Amino acid sequence: MTVLHEPVDGAVRAFFAAIGRTARLVGAALAGFPAVLTRRDCRHTFARQLFIVGIGTLAVATVVALFTGMILSLQLGIAFRQLSLEGMVSTTMSYAMLREMGPFMTGIILAACVGSAMAAQLGTMTVNDEIAALEMMSVDPVRFLVVPRLWAMTLMAPILSFYTCILAFLGGALVGYTQLNIPFLQFIQGVLDAAEMKDLYVGLLKAAVFGILVSGISCSVGFATTQGAAGVGASTRRAVIYSFLAILIGGYFITRCFYVL
Amino acid sequence: MSSESEPAVSFEGVAKSFGARRVLECLDLSVARGEILAVIGPSGTGKSVTLRLASGQLFPTAGTIRLLGEDLSALTADALSRLRRRVGFLFQGGALLGWKTLAENVALPLVERDRLPPADIEARVRAALAEVGLADAGDLYPAEVSGGMVKRAAFARAIIEDPEVLFFDEPTSGLDPVMSRTVDGLIARIGRNRHAACLVVTHDLAGALRYVDRIAFLKGGRFLQVASPRELLAHPHPEVRAFLEAQSLEPTP
Ligand SMILES: Nc1ncnc2c1ncn2[C@@H]1O[C@H](COP(=O)(O)OP(=O)(O)OP(=O)(O)O)[C@@H](O)[C@H]1O
Ligand SMILES: [Mg+2]
Secondary structure, three states: OOOOOOOOOOOOHHHHHHHEEEEEEEEHHOOOOOHHHOOOOHHHHHHHHHHHHHHOHHHHHHHHHHHHHHHHHHHHHHHHHHHOOHHHHHHHHHHHHHHHHHHHHHHHHHHHHHHHHHHHHEEEEEOOHHHHHHHOOOOOHHHHHHHHHHHHHHHHHHHHHHHHHHHHHHHHHHHHHHHOOHHHHHHHHHHHHHOOOOHHHHHHHHHHHHHHHHHHHHHHHHOOOHHHHHHHHHHHHHHHHHHHHHHHHHHHHHHHHHHHO | OOOOOOOEEEEEEEEEOOOOOOEEEEEEEEOOOOOOOEEEEOOOOOOHHHHHHOOOOOOOOEEEEEEEHHHHHHHHHHHHHHHOOOOEEEOOOOOOOOOOOOOHHHHHHHHHHHOOOHHHHHHHHHHHHHOOOOOHHHHHHHHHHHHHHHHHHHHHHHHOOOOOEEEOOOOOOOOOOOHHHHHHHHHHHHHOOOOOOEEEEEOOOOHHHHHHHEEEEEEEOOEEEEHHHHHHHHOHHHHHHHHHHHHHOOOHH
């Protein structure tokens, strides 16, 4: 599949053309999974990307998750205490984190920490003719560059989302213990009692979809880079913004699919 | 299907615009197998665009381009990709991958496409690097070497698979005079021995005059003159004359 293309005239047409290209890119990259197993170079890039996505974002994810949990616990505690329902804090947190906040925060972290760098790297390669050079050598840029990135992020996102949830619960329990007088283990028990398998699965699925969206959008935006260094900057910004929008819009529709009023 | 007598590359009435900006007006040209043709012209006239058109990286707004007998605009992506296996391309900036060493970059087409045994690949890469004077630089990364060295490694990568058609975008820019002559010599040898068609974009007219078969002068979106070095020096087009004089190459009286 060729990833380079000439600019499309007209903002609306260009927008839909970009969506079409991104969809084709994602389709080709998903179908290209066997290369991760069979091609040495693809495997190496995949391993490196797993590291970048998993270990590289761990510090940020830890801080974000802990404090999100603490903030949620504090606010819920203030609200529920007036109703004498402190026990509901852990229940509500369980729902919120597993179903929505865990995957959502993971997606945002991936877009900001990893997707931006992907768009910048592929954008720089595009303006330096490296992508054109790959195509001239009949080396498929999708297999060579996109398959390992997309699959690494897609497989790592649910793990990161799960980690984010666990740390948020710990942060919440900490605030519960120090500020709301809820025993630590009781808070955790409350989280576990409220958690349903379905919430976990849907949350993890959502995280995986966000991984596809963020990596697919970031790669596609990177390949569409024009006009040198300034263009790389513009692509980086665009990749983050489009990823955020896709996470929000996609997140809503996934929720709609699995939960009805 | 391509036959031996057919031109390796041909342009018929080719025009190219980017949006409203018209870069190429009307190009007609054909390059035979075993022929070396230099494209010269002022900066920004579309020489690089011409090479990109000839190799199917860009598509013409009007006209037909044939590469090894195939109409590039009519090919599917797969067919184009297959056709490109018979083509080598040197980009103006080298376009090496930054996270691979020079040797790995040169080996890339062999590793990714042909899946040769590692020992064969290594031997061919070492030979190719030695030819461009990079025998000791194979383990360095592009960021660690000079622009000229990147260019030479990219040259080695372009020729490593013995392509039938070669496109060189300013192969000698950024090289010292001795290395420029070496690269010129390599192109000349590839053209003669391997019977490959070579399109060379260059500003180094003095160097090109020594080994190319024909020179095409591009300006204002057209080839103003396509002629052998001897003809060009004897009867230069007025625009070409200015170009020659600026490089202190006197037209022959
Ligand atoms: N992808 C593109 N989109 C829009 N305009 C382009 C594109 N590629 C080239 N151009 C325009 O085409 C013109 C010719 O560019 P080209 O790179 O072919 O020049 P050149 O003859 O190779 O010059 P130089 O000797 O400096 O390399 C330039 O004015 C450039 O702005
Ligand atoms: Mg150029």
